[in-house]
Amino acid sequence: MILADQEKNVYLRLIKYAAPYKWIIGLSMVASLGVSGCDAVIAYLVKPFVDELIVAGNLGMAKLIPFLVIALASIKGFSRYVQAYNIRTAGQLAIQDIRNEVFGHSINLSMRFFSKNSSASLMSKILNDVNVMQAALADVLVTLLRESVTMLALTGYAFYADWKMALMAFIAVPAAVLPAAAVGKKIKIFSRRGQAAMGDVTGVLEQSFSGIKVIKAFATEPQEEQKFIRSNANFFTLIRKTFRYSAATAPIMEIMTSFGVALVLWYGLGRVAAEEITKGELFSILAAILLMYSPLKRLTKVNNTIQKAIGAAERVFQVLDTQADIVDAPNAIALPRSQGYVSFENVGFAYDDDLVLRDFSVTAKPGEVVALVGPSGAGKSTFIGLLNRFYDPQHGQILIDGYDIRTLTQKSLHANLALVDQETFLFNDSLMNNIRYGQLDADFSAVEAAARQAYADEFISQLPDGYETMVGDRGVRLSGGQRQRICIARAILRDAPILLLDEATSALDTESEAMVQQALGNLMTNRTTFVIAHRLSTIMYADRILVLDEGAVVESGSHNELLQQGGLYKRLYDTQFEDHSL
Structure with a gap:
């Protein structure tokens, strides 16, 4: 042989x-x-x-x-x-x-x-x-x-x-x-x-x-x-x-x-x-x-x-x-609790050959709410992926508190970020363990406080097993609004200074959305927040709205300022609200 x-x-x-x-x-x-x-x-x-x-x-x-x-x-x-x-x-x-x-x-x-x-x-x-x-x-x-x-x-x-x-x-x-x-x-x-x-x-x-x-x-x-x-x-x-x-x-x-x-x-x-x-x-x-x-x-x-x-x-x-594309630099440093300064400087990124973001620049101050809107494929979710360092840009740099995130340990970077995603993924585990997933040493009182701020405590307390209720595969036993509020409670308990909301209310009905928006309001307090949303009604409160098209920022300003400019944002707004009036 x-x-x-x-x-x-x-x-x-x-x-x-x-x-x-x-x-x-x-x-x-x-x-x-x-x-x-x-x-x-x-x-x-x-x-x-x-x-x-x-x-x-x-x-x-x-x-x-x-x-x-x-x-x-x-x-x-x-x-x-x-x-x-x-x-x-x-x-x-x-x-x-x-x-x-x-x-x-x-x-x-x-x-x-x-x-x-x-x-x-x-x-x-x-x-x-x-x-x-x-x-x-x-x-x-x-x-x-x-x-x-x-x-x-x-x-x-x-x-x-x-x-x-x-x-x-x-x-x-x-x-x-x-x-x-x-x-x-x-x-x-x-x-x-x-x-x-x-x-x-x-x-x-x-x-x-x-x-x-x-x-x-x-x-x-x-x-x-x-x-x-x-x-x-x-x-x-x-x-x-x-x-x-x-x-x-x-x-x-x-x-x-x-x-x-x-x-x-x-x-x-x-x-x-x-x-x-x-x-x-x-x-x-x-x-x-x-x-x-x-x-x-x-x-x-x-x-x-x-x-x-x-x-x-x-x-x-x-x-x-197979080697990981994203690894800590040999001399990577641990980022202490961030003040909330975030800056993208001339960032260019492509998944394969075509650039998804090109010469993309944006700066956010501590506590500021920045919304990103634009057509599908404009690069909004890519922004979230890059800030989480799921990928590294081919050009430019991303800074948090003046540190290039490539010089930071990934553990310390993610300790300063909290993501609420549109997928609302929950593990087939208890509600308690799902909420404290990012903070495993949290006690029951902390979990309960986070659930209360996320307006989830009310429906959890009505369940036969309360916080020990098993949610099923991907949270199938809960409604969309309930799953989203559990994800928000998880982010609140995480207590990260930088918050990322990626279409967090896209799949909710009006009643659920209103409750989730209240929960998000609690979550966003004193945090630098980036919001991605197709529904423009959910981001009117933002301090600044960035309008993306083909990977570049084409408009920037408040809701009223952008409406007055009469550009892409105005067209998106008119289209949505005309559909809504019908």
Whole structure:
């Protein structure tokens, strides 16, 4: 089983995860000696069994055989148990470390990575691909240890008993191993494609369950079912090819090794006829060779498993080898509690090639409310992403209290920012834990005070479990207005001096919006606030309104000043309120 250098490196990298558990693996290796030793003893005992018992009729030996069989079976069984239990434990511990590392690494990657990789693909790698790798670190190690030692012991005995016949048996080994290795390479290719297809299956599942309300509302269950069936069928088509090649391995080994056995029989029977060896010696050597082929066949199957594991490991290691775009500078400093000065100076930014923001400049003073409006795609949400340092600009700089945010630690930067997003994401946890998500050490009184300021305490107190109520996946058990007020309570408890509101009321009805606006008023007190909104009625109170178009500030001023200018803001305003009057 010859692996290419790249494959060797992948597998050796995989094996390194088992290194911390070398003592458990060592115990398993010791136990494997018991398994292999019993097989070698069985091959050795064939000679006296045939010569003394069958040929000579030694009945005294016959009385010992049942006890010998039980003793060997007991030793081999106990050794196999100790070996399998310990090696699988070590394999599972290593896989646990890999899964933890992959998740920990991926969650710390930059937003650009997540914009280019679907969550379903990442889930598939962390769950499905790592499960495939588990076989390599558990079952493969079990088989490699046991069968390799067994094969060495039996080979050693075969050469000790009669090196000529043993050498004849080995002629078939290369002829069997080479095609098996070629089959293994095919298995790796289709296994990797199959794992990618499983990522697509996971994607359909994730989207279907996340979007179940939309599916139910539009009665598209049959459509989604067919989408899943097609995705599942594609996975089956690829995985069936791995079955086809896996199934070919055993017949290849059977056919090729039969030539070795036939050659040994032909030569051995001739030597028995010439009385050069006894019948017992022939059968003893033949037993050793047959027993030696069995672990060889299992080792060939192990190669198939290794190839599957390498295909999965390559996908997983792609994630681990991806470096974050946004990292702390080597000499990054911790930003103390900000006074609230924020400045964008000639910022230029593009996600790919086309600039989303161009020569963008804006300054906000402590406690000032700055609103950003404009058509879709004007760069409003990009502004929020850049201030959070989800991305770095290609040109210009962003300053907080005079510090370029690229010189600050990300932890201290985000400690000074509170984001209330239009998505109103809540975790499938209690209301208490969702509110204090950004301030985990907050006590109940602080959580309750924040909820009161966010006008959430009233509806929370009416729930049977109060603050311990589980909100469901993405907060599905709450209304849109309730979810938004929980998010606002979370931001209030965060107590950051700079507040970012990204379409915080875009999906609310009039009654909910009025209550949320009151909550936002409490949140914005004494904070530098940036507000993004399509509804111009929600930002009339802003100290300054910036009108963006094609990534640049085209107008700036108060609500009344902008209406008097009669530019883009006036057109947006007239369009909205004409629609509203209709």
